[in-house]
Amino acid sequence: xxxxxxxxxxxxxxxxRVRVLFFATLRDDVGQRSLELNLPQNTTxxxxxDLLIGxxxxxxxxxxxxxxxxxxxxxxxxxxxxxxxxxxxxxxxSGG
Numbered sequence: 001x002x003x004x005x006x007x008x009x010x011x012x013x014x015x016x017r018v019r020v021l022f023f024a025t026l027r028d029d030v031g032q033r034s035l036e037l038n039l040p041q042n043t044t045x046x047x048x049x050d051l052l053i054g055x056x057x058x059x060x061x062x063x064x065x066x067x068x069x070x071x072x073x074x075x076x077x078x079x080x081x082x083x084x085x086x087x088x089x090x091x092x093x094s095g096g
Contacts, residue, residue, distance in 0.1 A: 029058035046077035
């Protein structure tokens, strides 16, 4: 099930549509595979993570541990999300 959400921000700031994908246990924590959000321009990956944890409290246990990719490339928390980005979140992985 996909969901589209418009976030309430003051002013007439231009919005950036972002598609967010969740994998493995994160999908279970959120209850859906993907969603679309309208975010203010210049939103960072860390700000998106904070927003998602606020909406889906079960993600709190993964704060700072989730791996993220922006447009299929691993990304740092301070990366600004480009227009129409696809952001994927993964739980941490262990090798063996």
